[in-house]
Structure formats: structure tokens, C-alpha cells
Amino acid sequence: MWVSFVLMIVVMLAGAANALERNDNTTALLWNTPADKATCTQPTSALWVEFGSGQACIRYFAGAAPSRAPVVIVMFHGDRNIEMHRAPEAIQGNTLAAKVRQAAAMTRRAGVPVVIMARPGTYGSSGNHGQRRQAQEFLALNAALDDLRQRYGIGQFVLLGHSGGATVTAALLTLGRTDVKCAVMTSGAFDLVQRAQMIRQSKGLPSRPGRDTNGLLNPYDPGQHIDGIKKVPGRELFIIGNPDDQIAPFSLQQGFYNALKRAGHEPQLIEAAAVPPANHQLRNDIGLKTAAGCAKD
DSSP: OOHHHHHHHHHHHHHHHHHHHHHHHSBBBOOSOOOOOOOOOTTTEEEEEEETTTTEEEEEEEOOOHHHTTTTEEEOOOOOOOOOGSGGGGGGTTTTHHHHHHHHHHHHHSSSSSSEEEOSTTTEEEEEEEETTSSHHHHHHHHHHHHHHHHHOEEEEEEETTTTTHHHHHHHHHTTTEEEEEEEEEEEEEHHHHHHHHHHHHTTOOOOTBTTTTBBBBBGGGGGGGSSSSTTOEEEEEEEEEETTTTHHHHHHHHHHHHEEEEEEOOOOOOOBBTTTTTOSSSSSHHHHHHHHHHHH
């Protein structure tokens, strides 16, 4: 009788744990929250990182187990300025289950493991997305890549970023990483103060000297830190955009490409079809296709 009672308790606890896990999978991920190590406990989707100027909980979403994978694509979303002003429950796809499904779909298309890494302040990562493109954002993500590689025994990364995510990718390169096989930057935001000035001018808004589109001074601009990018044999750098991009001016993407060339790198600049009228979102999944091709080489 005692054995039966114990077994019943075990079954009940297991059921409760499964229910909790299912609930966690479908609960809205929090946005713009402070770093809290006590809540950064998800063993397959959270990394507690400490770096020189701070600490953070960075969430990631794996489409397939990346354990001992020779190459993993890590993707960074673009800015989520509209979403961050909504209640977490009102943000589309803002659950662990939804992000894992997205990563799994990308993994199937790419044919290699894809991990989506959430930028600070978004999709459960601690931090303030309103403070994006400050050095703190990139240092946190750089530390998260280190911990992700150690946790799973990953060989190399292919970094993929769109728009603000392309800025992340470029910034991570400038921090001296040598484990990046390939970097794919689509519709990237570069020359951040000049970009802000161009956008304000196009909208008839007053100039704000020295400030980026967030209204912040001293953004971490990858173009000003190109000397930190290591020359790695065989590494490929792709800058992909549309000449009519209304959000990330193509001339500034070209400027970053030219700066890379002057520094002795061998980047590729590719013009791609885009969705009008903004011509910022590129067609034909070109970013993921390029990253997948590089990962398989």
C-alpha cells in the first residue's frame, strides 16, 4: 500500500512538472526586464552571462539540438520598436513554443542547426530594447555566444542578422571573435548617427546632432571599430541589401563594405530584390539561404 502511495505521488509530481513545462512553453515571454539570475533557469533556452560591464539573462531558441555541431547558424532579429510598447501577451509569436517552432522551420530550410538569439529586452532576454546599439547590448550577446558554444560544444558559428540584427552581427565581429566562419548582414543599419540624420531629414524632422534613431548619444557603431575584426582565413562576409531601402540607406551599407575592404577584408556586396514600398525586407529568404550555403561549405 505504501509503495502504491509513493508511486501515485511520483506520477502526480511528474504530471505537475509536465504541466508547468507546457505552461512555460505557452506563457508570454517578458520584455524590458532587469537581469535576475534567480529566474534565468531554463536549461535549454537561457544563458546567464557576466561580462566586464554587467550581467544579463539571454534567451535563445534552438530548432534542433546543437550539441557537438561543427557549425551552427545564430540569427538575430531586427529592431522590435513597435512590439516593445505592447503587452507581452499581444506580441505575435512571443512564447517559447512559438520561437522554437520558428527556429525549427529555419533549421529545416537551412539543413543545419539554427539558433535564434534574443537581443536584450526582447523575447525574454533581460535588458532595455530602448537602449539598443549601445555597447552593453553587444557585450551581453558576445558573452552569450561564448557560453552557448561551451554549453553545446559547438565548433563554429555562422552569424545572420537583419537590419538591427545585422548591426549586432557586425558589432560581434569587431569584438574580435575568431569562431565565426561566416557573417551575413541583410539590410544592415550602419553609420548610425548619419543614418538617423538621413531618416530625420527625409521626414522633415529637426536635426539632432550626435544622436542615433533611439535619440541616444555615443552608439556603438561597428564602422568605427573595424580594426577589431580579426582576419580569419576562409571567412566570408556578406552585406546584402536593396538600393531603394528606406529604413537602412543602401549607401551606408556600401560605406561599411568599403571600410571592410580598406581594412584588408574581402567582403561581398550583393543587391537583392525587396518588398516595396520600404524595400527593407528582402525577398526569397536570401539571408538564410546565404548563411546555409556558407555553413555547408
